[in-house]
Amino acid sequence: MRYLILSAVVLFGLLSISERSFAEEKDKTSVANKTLKLATTTSVENTRLIYDLVRPF
Amino acid sequence: MCGLFKEKFNIKVDVIAVGSGKALELGENGDADIVIVHSPVAENAFIDYGFGVNRLSVMYNDFVIVGPADDPAGIKGETAPDAFKKIADKKYPFTSRGDISGTHKKEEEIWASAGIKHQGEWYIQTTEGMGRTLQIAQEKKAYSLVDRGTYIANQDKVDLVILNEGDSRLNNPYSVIAVNPARHPDVNYIYAMAFIGWITSPEGQKIIGEFNKDGKALFNPGSHK
Numbered sequence: 330m331r332y333l334i335l336s337a338v339v340l341f342g343l344l345s346i347s348e349r350s351f352a353e354e355k356d357k358t359s360v361a362n363k364t365l366k367l368a369t370t371t372s373v374e375n376t377r378l379i380y381d382l383v384r385p386f
Numbered sequence: 387m388c389g390l391f392k393e394k395f396n397i398k399v400d401v402i403a404v405g406s407g408k409a410l411e412l413g414e415n416g417d418a419d420i421v422i423v424h425s426p427v428a429e430n431a432f433i434d435y436g437f438g439v440n441r442l443s444v445m446y447n448d449f450v451i452v453g454p455a456d457d458p459a460g461i462k463g464e465t466a467p468d469a470f471k472k473i474a475d476k477k478y479p480f481t482s483r484g485d486i487s488g489t490h491k492k493e494e495e496i497w498a499s500a501g502i503k504h505q506g507e508w509y510i511q512t513t514e515g516m517g518r519t520l521q522i523a524q525e526k527k528a529y530s531l532v533d534r535g536t537y538i539a540n541q542d543k544v545d546l547v548i549l550n551e552g553d554s555r556l557n558n559p560y561s562v563i564a565v566n567p568a569r570h571p572d573v574n575y576i577y578a579m580a581f582i583g584w585i586t587s588p589e590g591q592k593i594i595g596e597f598n599k600d601g602k603a604l605f606n607p608g609s610h611k
Contacts, residue, residue: 365577368402368409368418370488371515372536373560378597378605382585383391383399 390593391584397577405487405515413437413563416570420578424533424560425488438563440579442586445594445605446559449492450537451550452520453478453529461529466553467500474500477508479528481519484511488558493531496555520544533558535604559608562586586610 373379392398402412406425412418414437422444423429432438451461451469459478461469473480482504483490497504510526512519516536523530524544537548562582567575584590591607598604 363396363577364398364400365420365574365581366400366402366418367420367422367581368404368412369422370406370409370424370560371403371517372424372489372533373403373422377539378535378594379401379403381390381593381597382590383401 390589391581394584395577395580397580399581405483405485405490407486407488407491410437413565416565416573418565419574420562420564420581422560422562423488424558425491426559426561428488428491429561429563432563436566436569439566440582441561441563442582443608444560444562444585445591445608446557447534447605448551448558449489449531449556450534450548451529451531452523452537452544452546453549454527455545455547457549459529461550464550466496466550466555469550470496470500471502473529474502474504474508477506479508479510479523479526480504481510481512481523481526481528481530483516483519484513487516489516489531489533492556492558496531499555516540517543520546538599538602538604541599560605 367383369379402409402418404412406423407428409418409421409423410425410428410432413421413432421438429441433441451466453461459472459476461472464472482493510522510528512522514522516532517540519530520532520537520540521544522528524546530546562585564575564578564582565573567573586609591609594605595603595607
């Protein structure tokens with residue numbers, strides 16, 4: 330019985346670690362992907378329109 | 387109004403500001419996910435060669451020919467090619483971007499319409515952005531071709547005035563184009579399409595329409611004409 334409880338605790342621990350690693354990895358991926366590279370003309374940059382459209386202050 | 391796209395989608399946007407020719411080159415090489423450009427002929431080639439997909443009109447303004455207020459070449463009221471011809475015939479200084487930007491390509495179209503091969507000391511190639519090109523025009527008392535938005539944005543820094551405008555050849559449409567994920571599987575196509583959807587939506591178009599300097603509109607919304 331004691332071995333059964335111990336095994337359950339170890340298994341639970343391992344599952345928690347694995348789940349957290351997966352979540353962290355997933356989060357890293359989603360942050361990495363959340364960047365859009367926009368090449369635009371100097372006229373849009375010069376007038377600062379692009380700041381209003383995409384850049385947070 | 388600031389940074390609404392990021393606020394709405396939580397997507398960071400890295401902006402690379404270059405001429406249209408260079409922007410399309412970045413797209414061609416997969417170094418950008420999306421481009422906003424104003425060079426219709428080069429855009430057609432970009433799409434035809436399969437580098438870009440889903441082009442939509444996003445906004446427009448027009449080009450104007452600016453120069454010294456006393457207009458020594460007398461270009462007021464002329465068509466754009468005739469104005470260029472007068473400048474070239476009298477060898478008045480003209481500053482050109484000279485950088486395969488959308489503005490430079492439009493300028494070359496007008497020189498070609500005028501049947502002029504520009505050569506000589508009067509024709510000054512800056513290979514700089516439009517703001518700097520206007521400053522050089524100011525220093526040299528030269529004429530120059532500029533999009534109206536950039537002129538308005540720089541109007542308080544130069545004494546140059548608009549001398550020629552209104553010719554339909556001076557129309558200046560801007561497009562937004564996603565880089566083709568079939569060519570470059572690593573591009574962020576989903577967010578590129580989110581950006582295209584947003585900038586051409588009533589919300590994005592409203593921001594463009596309301597954008598102004600001292601009450602003067604710099605661009606007109608162009609997606610739902």
